[in-house]
Amino acid sequence: MAKNKYFYNPHKLDFEKVRTSLTTVVFRVFGFLSASVVAGAIMVLAIYSFIDSPKEKTLKRENEQYQAQIKVLNKKIEELGGVLAELQDRDANIYRAIFEADPIDISIRKAGTGGIEKYKMLNGFESSDELIALNEKVDELAAKVYVQSKSFDELGKLAANKTVFLSSIPAIQPISNKDLKRIASGFGYRIHPIFKTHKFHSGIDFTAPHGTPIYATGNGKIETAENGNGYGNHVIINHGFGYRSLYAHMSKMKVRPGQKIQRGELLGYVGSTGTSTAPHVHYEIIKGENKINPINYFFNDLTEEEYQAIREIANREGQSFD
Ligand SMILES: [Zn+2]
Incomplete structure (x- = not known):
């Protein structure tokens, strides 16, 4: 309820009611409203700067x-x-x-x-x-x-x-050699048993009783299985990769040229055919055109100690069997 306001009129010596113009009223209302809006906005801003809205809270957490x-x-x-x-x-x-x-x-x-x-x-x-x-x-x-x-x-x-x-590639010995005592003559210069001269021995001789099995020392193909060249009955395996192996003086050959062979398969039996003084197998490894020392190709079935022992035996000077 609006209060009536009065003022003293000295001319009339009386109190008169104050008349407020519409413009003044409108201004006052607007003034009040805008002040409220500003105050409200300040309060909202103040609240929001200290307290997050639920959406903001979620975003912050995320x-x-x-x-x-x-x-x-x-x-x-x-x-x-x-x-x-x-x-x-x-x-x-x-x-x-x-x-x-x-x-x-x-x-x-x-x-x-x-x-x-x-x-x-x-x-x-x-x-x-x-x-x-x-x-x-x-x-x-x-x-x-x-x-x-x-x-x-x-x-x-x-x-x-x-x-x-x-x-x-050749990687085992051509005969079973568990006690490592089968090597009779190594690779290198040896006295030839028949010619009695110092001659280069191009392989290793393994002594063994007549009829002892001789095995392929690596996978390959039989290149030669024949009698001749002082080797007597001998077999040559072509292993590929430039490697061949030769087994000589056999009493009996059990393979034919062209036959595929696996490491450990039977080739024939120990004998003394060709230029030989006693039953043994003369074993050679040929790499390319060169005969190389087979002692380096027994690694598959020997321990370090066995290998050292066999090296020592093979290096002994002496007479070969062929
Ligand atoms: Zn020999």
Whole structure:
């Protein structure tokens, strides 16, 4: 209810009612309203700057979760990087060395990810730096893993070839030699039993009773199975990779030329055919055109100690059996 206001009129010596114009009233109402709006706005701003709306609260919480996720991912990437570094190290120093593969150039291993342009869409956010760093790390890791997997592919192929190679080349002794006492004469200059001269002995003689089985020392194909050349009944296996092996003075041959043979399969039996003084097998390994010392090709069935013992026996000077 509006209050009536009065003022004293000295001309009329009386109190008169104050008349308020409509304009004044409108102004006053507006004044009051705008003051209220401003005050209200200030209060709302004050409240909102101290207290978050529910939506803001959710967003803040989400943001904190993302930050935590970035940290976790960073840690995981670091761990993966460590595992990969170990693999690279083993690859370079062991695997590639075993298979005689060329080392991978360090610059290829470091595998550049190229350009910062690709991370452009990550710019302009509060966590842009962290996100870009994270992406760079993941890309770098992916590139390194790719290089590493290519290296393993290459080694896989080399290993497959190596398996064929290792099963082909001569790698055992041609007769069972458990007590290691069968070697009677080694590779090198020896006195020839018949000519009694110092002659180069191009193989190793294993003494064994007449009829002892003689085995193929590596996979291959029978190239020769015949009598002649002072070797008596002799067999030559072609192992591929430039390797051949020869077994001489057999009493009986059990293979034919052209036949495929596996390491450990029977070739024939010990005898004394050809220029020989006693039952034995004269064993040769030929690499390319050269006869080489078979002592280096017994590694498959000997321990380190046995190998040393057999080397010593084979190196003794003495008379060969052929
Ligand atoms: Zn011999």
